[in-house]
Amino acid sequence: MRLVILGGGESGVGTAILGKKKGYDVFLSDFGMIKENYKEVLTLNGIKWEESKHTESKILNADVVMKSPGIPDKVEIVKKLKALSIPVISEIEFASQFTNAITIGITGSNGKTTTTMLTYHLLKSGGLNVGLAGNIGKSFAWQVADENYDVYVLELSSFQLDGIINYKPHIAIITNISPDHLDRYEYKYEKYINSKFRITKNQTADDYLIYDADDQEIKNWLLNNKTNAQLIPFSLLDKHEKGGFLNQNTMELYINEEEFTMDTKSIALEGKHNMKNAMAAASVAQLMRIRKQTIRESLSNFQGVEHRLEKVLKIQNVLYVNDSKATNVNATFFALDSMNTPTVWIVGGVDKGNDYSELMPLVREKVKAIICLGVDNKKIIDAFGNVVDVMVEVGSMNDAVRTALHLTEKGDTVLLSPACASFDLFENYEDRGRQFKQAVRNL
Structure with missing residues (x-):
């Protein structure tokens, strides 16, 4: 062969x-x-x-x-x-035929990495022999060749899912769906949505699909298409008989006829979107029979993901936050939504066909100044030029951070959340995030 x-x-x-x-x-x-x-x-x-x-x-x-x-x-x-x-x-399709391990596949436009890392953390803390692969770290195929894990937690992009024929995860998660990578899908949103749902196409009645029941695109797809998997929704808005929801300050899960509850104040990750990521990961832990006390401890001591709403430093009572992983508008929406103080926002890069209008209410409410960090900032300037008092264009990360220093006062936050890809000025989003952190440390 x-x-x-x-x-x-x-x-x-x-x-x-x-x-x-x-x-x-x-x-x-x-x-x-x-x-x-x-x-x-x-x-x-x-x-x-x-x-x-x-x-x-x-x-x-x-x-x-x-x-x-x-x-x-x-x-x-x-x-x-x-x-x-x-x-x-795809690599996932090729490697999956050579392992008997249970796989947990996680996809979505945003929150994939955090949910994947959190799920891995919960299962590892629960004593399972578990590997982490997909879009993260050492490749799945390489690990199947060299390691002998019983379970893999896989972060799966739409591109990886496009190349599957027979692969099926025992537990699939779709965190959410918003427009991203449309350049690869002939600018047809429904093609991208269908690509995400390939994660469940081979699942059987013995498998599970965990999904965000507040997400309109996911709801529409499930209304009009069939999956054989058992459905486990999570929601911040509605109570479901099965799955996860929020009851004031308590996260509640009902899975396998068992109840799991936790005070949201003791969950390490902040922001509404992270509450959803926590519900998704905890649902997997419940399905995999991890002890409730272990799930609670793990949710409260999780460190978060580098470049995703990562608190870098507080200087003269101004907090600097690295959200370089926000490469689309929806990710930046979550970031701005979780800001509780006046914010200087560093934005820009390679635009993948962004529509900035959904950010407008948050920018009006929370952003005092915008720093454009990109080769071509016209679209951002057109969108927000009349909304904020101060708008500055810069050509390097050092200039962006120094400019931010002059625009802030005590109690403010400086947020790098670009809403764009990084390839105009940086190698990748990691390089962009590291340059930001270095520039902050040099202040």
């Missing part, structure tokens, strides 16, 4: 290692450059690879192709593979 891998990043190299171990004839091809450490791993494992090109004669003879999630379907080589009816799958 010939396995060809497109993309020499974390998921590509992990798949190559697993494929080699399972006796495939493996070839890896990357149209860009492969990082040195990955080249070493491939060479050490005797895996053939190429970079800066796709040699068709070595690719179109594949029995199966694993495509990295970053490569769109419209790339020529992918079109040619599909025309030849060669299966093009």
